[in-house]
Amino acid sequence: EVQLLQSGGGLVQPGDSLRLSCAASGFTFGSYALSWVRQLPGKGLEWVSAISNTGDTTYFADSVKGRFTISRDNSRDILYLHMNSLRAEDTAVYYCAKVADIWGQGTLVTVSS
Amino acid sequence: DIQLTQSPSSLSPSVGDRVTITCRASRGIENYLAWYQKKPGKAPKVLIYPATTLQSGVPSRFSGSGSGTGFSLTISSLQPEDSATYYCQQLYNYPLTFGGGTKVEI
Numbered sequence: 724e725v726q727l728l729q730s731g732g733g734l735v736q737p738g739d740s741l742r743l744s745c746a747a748s749g750f751t752f753g754s755y756a757l758s759w760v761r762q763l764p765g766k767g768l769e770w771v772s773a774i775s776n777t778g779d780t781t782y783f784a785d786s787v788k789g790r791f792t793i794s795r796d797n798s799r800d801i802l803y804l805h806m807n808s809l810r811a812e813d814t815a816v817y818y819c820a821k822v823a824d825i826w827g828q829g830t831l832v833t834v835s836s
Numbered sequence: 837d838i839q840l841t842q843s844p845s846s847l848s849p850s851v852g853d854r855v856t857i858t859c860r861a862s863r864g865i866e867n868y869l870a871w872y873q874k875k876p877g878k879a880p881k882v883l884i885y886p887a888t889t890l891q892s893g894v895p896s897r898f899s900g901s902g903s904g905t906g907f908s909l910t911i912s913s914l915q916p917e918d919s920a921t922y923y924c925q926q927l928y929n930y931p932l933t934f935g936g937g938t939k940v941e942i
Contacts, residue, residue, distance in 0.1 A: 762874075768925070768934045768937070770925075770933060820880075822927060
């Protein structure tokens, strides 16, 4: 079955770090660029970050640039989002995605003291 | 960055109505546009990509048109299960921006 299965997330305090994982199955992971997308509470979808199929090139939204990094392990078919210096405004449901195709189930990240 | 402007932001049609949502890009994106259906608590579901290609398993009442800067999503005969928020997204270049969304409440 073609799927992206997410793990990680939860409640953290402002300034903390957190890592989200996204395990792929059912497709040739190393052939595709992948993204992270989030939905803030009551808001629309916001693209967060992307990584090329080889991992050589990364892209970030201005709202997370310098605080988030993205990486992938093509030997294990796993995508990561490393989130540092978290802020209350990063509270959202985060999705990994092979955009315009497969999406993970989403994971809630809550940043609150 | 490419801005996507969706309209309307919400609508309240009836079952069987024909519904059209538009998405305008701030500059040309060829046909690199996707349409998604988003329901609360669920991941977005891709309906159409690229601009006019219906994804496998999506009912034929959904259709997409347009290229360049102007696009539309049409639902030919609205069904109760189509209540959702619909988003467009450009995949022409990074950042991969989304439109603001259109909430369809039946």
